[in-house]
Amino acid sequence: MMRNRTAAGGGTRKDNLWAFLQCAHSLLFLCQDGQQESCSAVLQMASDLQIAVRTVTVEELKNELGSAKIGTRLYVCGDYQFVRGLENVLFSFGITNEELWSDVTGATVHPVLCAGCYHRNDPVAGSYIHCEMCGRMLEVSNHYSKKLDAVMGYIVLPEQLVFKSEEPQPSRTTPEGR
Amino acid sequence: MLSSRFPFPLSADIFQYSNNLRPLDTNVSIQVTHEYTEEVGLKRSLLKQHPERCFREEIHTRDAQWEVLNYVLHQLSQVYPEHFRLRQEGDNWIFENTLLGEEVHFRDLDNDSLSCAPLDFAGRQVQEDLILLTQYDDKLVLEAGQLCFPGNWSLYFDFGMPFMDIHTPVPGLIDDGLAAKIERFLMRVESGKPWTRLNWSLNAGRRLDTSAETFDEWGPYRYRVTEDNVGHLVHLRVEEQNLMRMPRSNSLLFTIHTYLMPLHEITQNQTWTNRLYRVLCTLSPKLVEYKGLSAYRDVVVEYLAKELRVNT
Amino acid sequence: MILVFLARSCMVEVADIEQIAESVKRFTLVPVDAGTVLPFHPGAHVETCIGTRNVVLRRHYSLCSDADETRFYQIAVSKSKTSRGGSRYWHEQVIVGQRLEVSVPVNHLSLSRTARHHLFVAGGIGITPFISMMLALRRQGQSFELHMAAKSALACPFYDWLSGTFPGQVHFYFSTEGCRLTPNLLQDQLLGTHLYVCGPPGMMKEFRDCARAIGYPKQSVHMEAFTASQGGDNHPFRAFLEKQGRWVDVPGHQTLLAALREADVNVPSSCEVGGCGTCMVGVIDGDVDHRDFYLTGEEQAQGREILCCVSRAKKDRLVLDL
Numbered sequence: 001m002m003r004n005r006t007a008a009g010g011g012t013r014k015d016n017l018w019a020f021l022q023c024a025h026s027l028l029f030l031c032q033d034g035q036q037e038s039c040s041a042v043l044q045m046a047s048d049l050q051i052a053v054r055t056v057t058v059e060e061l062k063n064e065l066g067s068a069k070i071g072t073r074l075y076v077c078g079d080y081q082f083v084r085g086l087e088n089v090l091f092s093f094g095i096t097n098e099e100l101w102s103d104v105t106g107a108t109v110h111p112v113l114c115a116g117c118y119h120r121n122d123p124v125a126g127s128y129i130h131c132e133m134c135g136r137m138l139e140v141s142n143h144y145s146k147k148l149d150a151v152m153g154y155i156v157l158p159e160q161l162v163f164k165s166e167e168p169q170p171s172r173t174t175p176e177g178r
Numbered sequence: 179m180l181s182s183r184f185p186f187p188l189s190a191d192i193f194q195y196s197n198n199l200r201p202l203d204t205n206v207s208i209q210v211t212h213e214y215t216e217e218v219g220l221k222r223s224l225l226k227q228h229p230e231r232c233f234r235e236e237i238h239t240r241d242a243q244w245e246v247l248n249y250v251l252h253q254l255s256q257v258y259p260e261h262f263r264l265r266q267e268g269d270n271w272i273f274e275n276t277l278l279g280e281e282v283h284f285r286d287l288d289n290d291s292l293s294c295a296p297l298d299f300a301g302r303q304v305q306e307d308l309i310l311l312t313q314y315d316d317k318l319v320l321e322a323g324q325l326c327f328p329g330n331w332s333l334y335f336d337f338g339m340p341f342m343d344i345h346t347p348v349p350g351l352i353d354d355g356l357a358a359k360i361e362r363f364l365m366r367v368e369s370g371k372p373w374t375r376l377n378w379s380l381n382a383g384r385r386l387d388t389s390a391e392t393f394d395e396w397g398p399y400r401y402r403v404t405e406d407n408v409g410h411l412v413h414l415r416v417e418e419q420n421l422m423r424m425p426r427s428n429s430l431l432f433t434i435h436t437y438l439m440p441l442h443e444i445t446q447n448q449t450w451t452n453r454l455y456r457v458l459c460t461l462s463p464k465l466v467e468y469k470g471l472s473a474y475r476d477v478v479v480e481y482l483a484k485e486l487r488v489n490t
Numbered sequence: 491m492i493l494v495f496l497a498r499s500c501m502v503e504v505a506d507i508e509q510i511a512e513s514v515k516r517f518t519l520v521p522v523d524a525g526t527v528l529p530f531h532p533g534a535h536v537e538t539c540i541g542t543r544n545v546v547l548r549r550h551y552s553l554c555s556d557a558d559e560t561r562f563y564q565i566a567v568s569k570s571k572t573s574r575g576g577s578r579y580w581h582e583q584v585i586v587g588q589r590l591e592v593s594v595p596v597n598h599l600s601l602s603r604t605a606r607h608h609l610f611v612a613g614g615i616g617i618t619p620f621i622s623m624m625l626a627l628r629r630q631g632q633s634f635e636l637h638m639a640a641k642s643a644l645a646c647p648f649y650d651w652l653s654g655t656f657p658g659q660v661h662f663y664f665s666t667e668g669c670r671l672t673p674n675l676l677q678d679q680l681l682g683t684h685l686y687v688c689g690p691p692g693m694m695k696e697f698r699d700c701a702r703a704i705g706y707p708k709q710s711v712h713m714e715a716f717t718a719s720q721g722g723d724n725h726p727f728r729a730f731l732e733k734q735g736r737w738v739d740v741p742g743h744q745t746l747l748a749a750l751r752e753a754d755v756n757v758p759s760s761c762e763v764g765g766c767g768t769c770m771v772g773v774i775d776g777d778v779d780h781r782d783f784y785l786t787g788e789e790q791a792q793g794r795e796i797l798c799c800v801s802r803a804k805k806d807r808l809v810l811d812l
Contacts, residue, residue, distance in 0.1 A: 023705045068681040071705030094604040094682040096316070098707035115332060115390045118230075136394065143346045147338035155393040159401040159473070190758065197766045205498065315602050315684075315709040356767075359784060363765055366783060370498040370594030373761070425595050426557075428531040 014041075020101050021045055025071035026052040028064060030086060032078025035105055039077050042101075058086065065093050077103040084149065112140050112153040120150055128156065180212040180261075180277075184439050186447075187378035187416045191456040195352060195465065197360045199421075202374040207420035207433045208253050208304050210261065214277055217305045217386065221326040224387060225302070231391055233298050234337040235322040242310060242427035243296035243322055244287050249424065249431070250300040250308075262303075275303060297322050309432040311341065311364075318364055318430060320344060327386040327436045329379060329417060330393065330470065350464050364421070364430060372422035379469045380478065381415040386436055388415075403474035408481045409442035412474065414454065441478065445485040455482040497594075499539070500524055504588045505562065511640075511647040513569040514615060515581055516554070518562050522589060526560035530595035532626040533619045536563065537593040542579060549576040552618035552714075553595060554648075556625050563592065566647055568615035599686070599714045601626065606682030608634035611671070611697055613689020614641075617648055619714060620688065624656060639663040639671035639689070673700035686712045727803035731755065731812040732774050746798035746808075755812060757798060764800035771796055772811030777804035 011019075021027070027046050031039050046053050056064050074095060076086050083102045090100060109123035119133035129138050131153065138153030145152075225232045235243070251273050254262035263274040273282045282299075284291040292299050301308045301324035310322040318341040325333040336344050341364065345357040367373060381388065382399035403411055416437045424431055445451045458471075458479050466475055506518035521527050535552045555564035567580040599619050601608065608627060610620045617638055627634045636656065640646035642664045652660045663671035673696060676685065685706060687697045694713050701711050724742040729749070731738060740749040747769055750757050760768040764782030773796050780790040782797040789795065796808070 023702075025705055065681060070676075070679045070681055070683050072681050073705070094606050096707040096709055098709070099681075113335060115335070116392075116394065118334065141346075143335070144343065145335055145339055146343070148335065152332065152335050152390070154390060155397070157394060157397050157401075159398060190756075194758065196758070196760070196768050198760045198768060199766045200761045201763065312603070313600070314604065359767055362786070363767075363784060366765075368596045370596065375760075423597075425534070425597075426529045426531055428597055428600050 017042065017045060017101065020073065021049055021051060023071070024049075024051050024073035025069070026054065026073075028061075028068065028072060028074045029053050029055045030058065030061065030074070030076045030078075031055070032082045032105075035077050035079075038103060038105055039075070042075055042077075042103075061086070061089065065090075065095075072099070074100045075103075076100065077105065079106045080104050080108045110144060111150045112138060113145075113148060113150040114138055114153050115155050120148075121153065129153065180210060180214055183209060183211045184437050185376055185416055185418050186450050186453075187376035187414075188450075188453045188457050191453060192460055193457045193465070197356065197363065197375075199363070199373045199375045202372040202420055202422075205372060206253065206257055207372055207374075207422060208250060208257065208306060209418070209435050210254070210258050210277075211305065214305060218278065218302065220386065221305070222302055224326045225298070225324075228391075231332070231334050231389060232326050233295070233301075233324045234333055235295050235297065236312075236338070239310060239312060239322040239427075239429070240289060240296065241287070242312070242424060242429040243300075245424045245426050245429070246308065246310060246431055247296040247300040248286070250304060254303060273303075295322075298324055300324075301326075304433075306433040306435045309434065311430040311432070313365060313428050313430060317341065318361060321429075325434075327434070328389045329377070329415065329436070330388055330390055332390040335390070348464075348468060367421065367423050367430060369423040369425035372420055374418065374420045377417040377419060379415045380471055380474075381413040381438060382411055382474060384413055384438055384440070386438065397470075400470065400473040403477050405477060405480070408474070408477050409445070410440055412441050412478055413438040414441065414444055441481065445482070445489075448486075448489055451482055451485055451489075455479065455486060458482070499537075499591045499593045500527065501589055502527070502563065502592050504584060504586050504590070507584070507586060510566065511649065512642075512645040513581075514566055514645075514647040515569075516564055516566045516647075517580070517584065518555075518564050519590075519592060520562045527563050527592075528595060529560050530557050530622070531597045531600055532557045532622040533599040533601065534595035534597045534622070535619065536565070536595055538565070539591040539593075540579070540584070540588075542583070545575070547576055547579055549580075554618040554621045557622040566615065566618050568647070599688070599712060602684040602710070602712070604682075605684035605710070606633065607680050607684070608632065609676075609679060609683050609685045610634065610636040610638075611675075611685065611687045611689070611693075612636065612638045613671070613693045614639065614645075615647060616688035616690075617652075618688075620686065621648065623686070624659075628656070634659060636660045637663065637671055637675055639665070639693075642666045673697050676701050676704055676706070684710045684712065688714050724802065725806075727806050727808065729803070730807070730809045732809055733812055740802070745800065746796070746802060750798060750812075757812075759799055762799040764797050767797065769797055769799045771798050774809040774811055776808035778802075778808070779804045 043053065074090060076083055083104050087102060109125065111123055112121040112129060114121060114131040114134060114136060116136045117131060117134040119131055121129060121132050127140055129140060131138055137156045139156045141152045141154055143152040251264050255264040261277050265272050269285050270283050271286060297308055297310060307325045307327055308323065309320060309325065311318040312321040320336055320339055323333050323337065341361045342357055345352060382403050383396055385396050388396050399411065418435045420433045422431050444454060458475060466472055501522040502519035503522050504517055505520040508516045510516045530553055535550050537548055537550050540547045551565040551567065553563050554566050555562065567577050569581045570577045601623055612620055620636060624634060624636065636659060638646065638660065643649050646662065663669045685701050687694050698711055698713060726742045727740050729738045729740060729746060738749055738753045740746050747757060747759055757769050757771060760766045765784055767784040773794055778793050778796045779802045781800040784797055785795060
C-alpha cells in the first residue's frame, strides 16, 4: 500500500503530485534503501518539469536543510518508521506541509494506548484488543496522537457488547460531545 | 452567599451538532457557585492522585500560563471581591481565598515562587477546567491544560495534539469541513472579545470526573438505569465553555465549567422538561450513540413523558 | 502587573506628540486610571476612539512601542491626503493632555513560532507593526531583516532609530534617490524564511504574488489582514424560498435572518456576527454580498452558501434552499 500523506486537495495522486512539484525550484529526494522503485514516477515528473533533483541521505539531511533555498521541495519515501522519523526532523526545522511530500510504503499500524493504564500495546489489526498490561478490553479507535505515535484504545464494557449486539461498534472514536 | 446556577443548554426543540459559539457579553468567564468548596476540593484531590491525567504542560508555555494566572486571579478578585482579594506589596503579589481560608504570596513570572505550574495554580482556585492552546501559523495546539472533569476524553492522550486532530471526524456528525471552519474561526478570535458555548449530555450517576481513563468505573451505571431510579440517577450534564484570547502570548484559553442536575430537578421546570423530552425524541441515532445514551435513552424519554402528563 | 482584562478598552491621555518624519507624528499614550497598560503580543494594533464635536472617530493603529512596555503605548499616524478625517484630526487637532479610549490590543499579524528567518518588507507607515516584532525577535536572538521603502530619508518614519537600533539588519529604498524596492529580494532566501509585508495594497499584492511564484508556502507569507468591510450599502432585496415556493422581502434596515424569522422560517443562529456558521443556508441562484468571516475566500467565491445573519444579496434577488 502506498499512501500519500500530503493532503493536497482533491484530484488524483498524479494531479496532486504535479501541483506539488510545479512550485518547486529544486527537489531534495530522500528514499529508504530498497524503495527506489516506488519513486520512479516522481523522478520522471521532476525531470519533465526540469526541476533539479538532489538525492540526499538521512545523515546529510540536516546540512542540506541549512543551506537550502526557499522554493525547495522535499520528497520522502520509505516505510512508516522511516518517514515518521524524517518528518519529525523536517517539521521541527519549520518545513510546512506544503513543502513536503511523503510516500509511505507498506502498512501503517500504530501502537494502541490503553486509556485505563497508558500501556502502549503493540500494533494490531482488528477493532478490539485486551490490554497486555491491565487486561482491560479496548476498542482500537482512529484517534491518533502524533506526539505519542499511538491511537487511543477506549475502554469497552462487557455490557456494551451485549447491549449493542446488532451493531458491535461502540464507536466512541472521539470524546463525547466534543 | 454563593449562587446556584444551571445554564440550561437547549434553546430549541431540535438539537443539531454545530458551532454554537456566541459572544460572551459579560466578559466574565469564571463562575463561583455554591458547590465551590466541594468541587475545588475534588479537583485538588484528583490532581494529587492522578497528576499525569489532570495536568499537562509544554514548558515553553510558562509565560502564557502566567498570563492565565493573572487573568484568573484578577477576575476572581474583581467579580467576587467578598471572597477573593489580590494585592501587591513591592514585588510580591498576595492572593487571599477566603472561601478556603488560604493566602498565597508569589512574584509575577517567577516560577519558583509558586508550588506548582501557574496554570495548575490558577486551576486550583476555580471550579473550571482550563485548557490552553498555542497559536501556530496554520493551527492551534493543546500545549497546556488542567482537566479534572472531562466529558469522556483524555488530556494525557490529547496533549500536544492540534485542534483538528483532537476532533477526529465522526462520520455523519462532525466532518473535516466543520472542524476546519471552527479552527479557522478560533484562530481569528480577538482579545477583548470572548466567546461562549454550551455543550450537553446525560450522565448516569452524579460524577464530574468522567474521564476516558475511568470509563469502567462510571460507564456501567448507564446499564443500571431503571424506571424507578431514573429521576435520581440520570443527570443532565452541561459544560459551559468560554474561550478568550490572551493578549500578550496570543494563546487561546478555554475555561470549562461543568454542571450536573438530576432529572427529578429538571422536571421541576415545565419548559425544560418539555424541551429535553422533544430533543431526546428527535435526536438522530448517530448522536444518541455519540453522546453515549443508547442504553437508557428510552427510559429517560418515558420518564419525561410521564412527568409531562402529570403536570398538565 | 495590573491587568484590566474585564474591560474591553481603557482611557488614555496623550502625553507626548513628536514629528518623527515628514507627515508622520508619533503619539505617546499613558493610562489615566489604571497604573499600566496591558502588555501586548508583537504586531498588535488598537482601536482608538476619539469623540470630536461632530462625530466619534474610530481608527485602527498598530502599536509601535515595545510589546513589554506597560507604562505607555505609542502609535504613529501618517497624514493622508485622502483622509476621511482620522489622520487629519490626529495631526491637526489632537493636543497633549487630550483623553481618548483605546481597545484591548488585537493581533491580526503575529510572528511565526517556527520560522528560521523573518523577512520584513515595509512601505512607509507600514513599518509600525514591525517595530514591536523586531524588538521581540532581537530579545529572542532570532534572525531577521527589514527592507523599507519611503520617498526619502526625511519622509521615512523611524529612519534614525531603525538605523541605530538594528545596524546591518535594515535596508532602505528611497524613491527620490532612484532606489526602488522590488520583490527580487524574495529570491535566494533560506528555506524556512517567513515573509511579512505591510504597506499600500498594490505593494502587498505584488509581493504576495511574487512570493507564491517563488515557492513560499502560503502559511509563510504574512500580511495584515484588514477587517472586512462592515455594513456598506444595505439595499433591500427579495429572497425566494425554493422549497416553500414563496418570496420574503428583506428591507434595507433588516438582516436576512431577521426577515426570514419574521416570515416564520426557522433558521438556527448563534453568534449573529458572521463568525460561527450556524445560520448558513444554501444558495441556489443570485450573487451573494459576503460579509462573514466564517467561509473561506474560495467558498465565498463559489457562492453556494450564505450566512444570513450578516450577508446580503449583491443585486435585488436571491434564491435560497429553504
